[in-house]
Amino acid sequence: MHLFHNSLSSNARRVLMVAEQLGLPLDIVNVDLMSEGDRTRLHEINPNGKLPVLQDGNFLLWESCAIMQYLCDITPGQQLYPQDARVRADVNRWLFWGSQHFAETVSILSFENLWKGMIGMGEADPAEVARAEGELRKLGAVLDAHLAQRDWLVGEAVSLADIAVVAPLMYLGQARLPLGDFPNLMRWFDRIRQLDLWKNTEAG
Template sequence: MRLFHNHLSSNGRRVRMVAEQLGLPLDIVKVDLVSESERARLHEINPNGKLPVLQDGDFMLWESCAIMQYLCDITPGQQLYPQDARVRADVNRWQFWACQHFAETISILAFENIWKGMIGRGEGDPATVAHAEGELRQLGAVLDGHLAQRDWLVGEALSLADIAVVAPLMYLEKARLPLGDFPNLMSWFERIRQLDLWKNTEAG
């Protein structure tokens, strides 16, 4: 299987973390998003022009959480995506929350605090940053409260829920994410940072 990926993509990192945990080898195809020609080729395999994209034979799949679920579904005996309908629905809930709310808000701060200056768009807009920080604190409180009496988001072990939510925290320091005052969230993040699936996907 081939994964079209850029090391700056937290969505791509989600997929790599799942493959790492499942022991699935992926042929990483690095896509230079600055290159017009490579962006054009990316649109040929994903009409949205975004990463990651998984190629498994003649099957092309985009959207990180769909790829994560697919990798689990083709791996016998895996534990990241449980078969029980209610447990799986709970895992799905957190994946959707991650994509729709948590990662989306983090991406605003990453753009304002990191990428904007790098592409010559000037300083981050204070009003945009302040609004996104407020939103992220609200989301952080939800996550912190949920983790008050548990080590993992769903059940008693790491699942796709944790991986989906944690990936954009790779920008915790650089994007100046205001989450340091949430002890349960930070303890959970530190647990994941000690795992091989995090350490082995930090670059590349």
């Protein structure tokens, strides 16, 4: 299987973390998003022009959470995405929350505080930063409260839920994410950072 990937993408890292935990070998195809040629080729396999994309034979799959689920579904005996309908629904809840709310809000701060200056688009917009910080604190409070009496988002071990939600925190410091005052969240993040799935997917 081939994974079209860029090490700057937290969505692509989600998939790498799943593959690492499952012991699935992936042929990594690095996509330079600053290259017009690479962007053109990316649009040929994903009409959205975004990463990651998984190629398994003649099957092309985009959207990181869909890829994560697929990798689990083709791996016998895996524990990241349990078969029980209610447990799986709980995992899905966090996949969707992570994508629709948490990662989306983190991406605003990543753009304003990190990428905007790097690509020559000027200074961060203070109003936009303030709005996103306020929203992220609300989301952080939800996550912190959920983690008050548990080590993992769902069940007794790391799952797709944790991987989906934690990936954008790779930019915790650089994007100046206002989450340091949430002790349960930070302990959870530290717990994940001790796992091989995090250590072995850090950009070299």
